[in-house]
Amino acid sequence: MGAVASGGLAYEEMLAGRVRDRLWDMAGVTDKKMFGGRAFLPHGDMTVGVHGDDLIARISPDGMEGALAQPGYAPWT
8 A cells, every 4th residue: 555645644544554454442442643654632632643663652751662673673764
């Protein structure tokens, strides 16, 4: 699947659909267009999203070093 353009902003709809399927039954989860992609917000706090072909996740400062040591992880800039 390719990226879907929406108002000049692109995101990978198939990946966003997979994330949505996993989170949608959780209470208080909404999704909205943000940062040129799709963000998922439990109780209004962005925790995970899709930007292009990338899955982006909010990681605590204490967990960042360990996450970046894993293959495929990189800071989102």
